[in-house]
Amino acid sequence: MKDEIIDDERDYFNSCMNEYYNELPVERKHSYIKTILGHDIVRVSFTKVDGTKREMFCTLQNEFIPGHKQYYSDDEGAPRSKQSESTVSAFDLEKTDWRSFRIDSVEDFGVVREEDLQFAYEKTEWDDVPF
Numbered sequence: 001m002k003d004e005i006i007d008d009e010r011d012y013f014n015s016c017m018n019e020y021y022n023e024l025p026v027e028r029k030h031s032y033i034k035t036i037l038g039h040d041i042v043r044v045s046f047t048k049v050d051g052t053k054r055e056m057f058c059t060l061q062n063e064f065i066p067g068h069k070q071y072y073s074d075d076e077g078a079p080r081s082k083q084s085e086s087t088v089s090a091f092d093l094e095k096t097d098w099r100s101f102r103i104d105s106v107e108d109f110g111v112v113r114e115e116d117l118q119f120a121y122e123k124t125e126w127d128d129v130p131f
Contacts, residue, residue: 014110021109029103030085034060036111037090043112044090046105053107056099057117058090063124065091069098093121 017036024032036042037060045055062070069091085103092099114123 010111010113017110018108021106026103027085029106030088033088033103033106033109036109037061037088040111041093041114041117042090043110044101044106045108046101047107048105049102054101056090056101057093057112057119058099059093060090064093064121066096066122067124069096071098093117094119096121 021029021032033042033044037058039061041057041059041061041064043055043057045053048054059065065071087100087102089098089100091097
């Protein structure tokens with residue numbers, strides 16, 4: 001019963017996020033979805049350039065990104081490459097690599113729990129967190 005309530009709450013939360021996202025001006029959608037990716041694992045459904053539908057479980061949380069694949073900036077603090085505002089790059093947990101999707105191709109997205117993932121993934125344990 002408790003899991004059903006949690007699932008219902010998450011479904012409602014996800015529908016509210018999608019509704020809000022769909023009403024945002026195009027120039028704000030990029031930062032909105034990147035903010036969510038920075039805090040959660042997100043299932044994104046979108047249409048690829050070739051017209052096929054794709055579902056990706058992705059995040060920007062470093063604890064799910066292997067150290068050798070984490071995004072680092074150069075010495076001046078600038079990103080390695082300038083990212084387009086029309087695409088979002090995120091770490092695909094299933095493919096264990098970076099992938100991107102176009103903002104205008106997003107059909108649906110939602111936050112998922114780790115225990116709901118149906119594939120193996122790695123997570124960094126943070127034993128030495130100073131706070």
